[in-house]
Amino acid sequence: MDKAPQQMDEIPNQREVAWPIAFSVAWGSLRRRFMRAMITMAGVILAIAFLTYMLITDNVNQALLGLRSDAVNILLQKAGVDILAAGATDQMMLMLIGLSLITCLVGIINAMLMAVTERIKEIGTLKCLGALDSFIVKTYFIEASLQGIIGTAMGMAIGFLIAILIALSYYHQYVFPNLPMGRIVGSLSISLTVGSLISIAAAILPAYWAAQKAPVDAMRVEE
């Protein structure tokens, strides 16, 4: 204790930064790069809008088929719904949905990896200021997940609206009285779960990759 302080004082461990602070840093970064974030989100929006549209359309069609009304069946046929195959899952559609979801997953990963590459110097600088790897992981994870989750919400809204508008254009007055609310809520929950899971899965890899960047990268002088 009474030895020369300059030599003998212990060097403590750096403290962790709390999640809310990482959140506000990630949010600020997204807000200031709004256009870029929108482009990253576009993939999620499209994929989730497609999924939601397919699910809701199916819900509405099933409900209308259930009416067993000739007038409605004629409209359904005009809309191209296969009345005889009612209830059978459409393999082709499932494949399309799957493909669009995979594309969306790859899209977020790609966009975030590019963001990390672009911001190597920024990450290095944060490490020079005393950021731990865990802080970098947190901010990039939050940033990617936020884009995914906001994109999911927007995609759900768009997919739902389009499904309802198209249903209205075919089935007019029959739509609203026969909306299967329970199933629609179920479908929206599926979209939300799928979208969030994909977004979070896509966020993990770029976040860890970002944390691997070294503090020396801050020194890089670019022209």
Add this chain to the structure above:
Amino acid sequence: MTDIPIIRTVNVKKIYRMGTHEVHALRGITLDIKAGEYVSIMGPSGSGKSTFFNMVGVLDMPSEGEVFMRGHPVSKLSPSQLAWVRCHNIGYIFQSFNLIPTMTALQNVSIARIFAGSSPAQARDEAAKVLDQVGLGNRIHHVPGQLSGGQQQRVAIARALVNQPAIILADEPTGNLDLRTGEEIINLLSKMKSTMGITIITATHDMKMLSASDTVVRIKDGAVESVQSRDEIQISVGTIDGKTLA
């Protein structure tokens, strides 16, 4: 004050391997830097100044040799302890400023304070105070893109100072600034040294920066060529000025 140097490097070597090709960026540098000193590292481009900075700034590890930070061998520190040293003991100033482009001046400075453990509100207050000290009091809500080079470098200096480090490392801090702004920055650094006793270590090509230095270390091809104290510099600066004027 004890005589233990704040930074000591012992036979520090750095070899960059690129495939089968090896670059010997540092070839064994042994140097003591005393607390409260203003040290300028000079040398031609590619001589290893930045590489040396990475070592004394605990940003990178030597291939051989050891760096002692306040007596602690840096190679023995854990990643978390290294982060602590970077946060609390060293302030970094870069040639290209390195402000976070999405953060305002105030946020750029307060984030450093937050890493040191302050609450966000406390960090903001302290950051505003330091920004005021470096003469940026009225532009704290601007993002770097809205500030001039000199103003950005002042923000960077405020950020380097906010955790009251013992050492400031500045790698060519005036490299991207015009003559007059560069001089203002040097004066600011020199004031930090005299008023707060901060050890300043800068790398430069620029002779004008030498006037503020207590010690000038010349590096060539990754090795120390000479170490000059203040008095010796005065003489050599005279002759260099003579040469450039002629």
